[in-house]
Amino acid sequence: MNYSVNVIGTDNSLVKIPFKTYEYPNLMELIIDTHYEDIGACLGKGLCGTCHVKIVAGKLDNTMDSIEQETLSKTYNTDSNSRLACQIMLTNQIDKMTFKIITDNKINL
DSSP: OEEEEEEEEETSSSEEEEEEEESSSSHHHHHHTOOSSSSSSSSSSSSSSEEEEEEEEEEOSSSOOOOHHHHTTTEEEEEETTTEEOOOSSSSGGOOOEEHHHHOOOBOO
């Protein structure tokens, strides 16, 4: 079955990206391959914060692991809707959700 996710890019344009369940390892890889390349410095390990996205529409039921929580706690411009795209799996749960790529992804050390 085919699904789609909406991504608001760095220029505030909205792009609808179709995907198949587990077609990519995670949302970050889908975004890099189809839309925007300048994220994912740690290659999906959840350590750098460069794939910081905010949930604009929809809700994720899965909880964050301790690594994602720690990385987000050190990342600028986070709030309760912040997630790391590398930690979001391509499942039917994210179908029709909207995520905004956050570009000021500096880690606060």
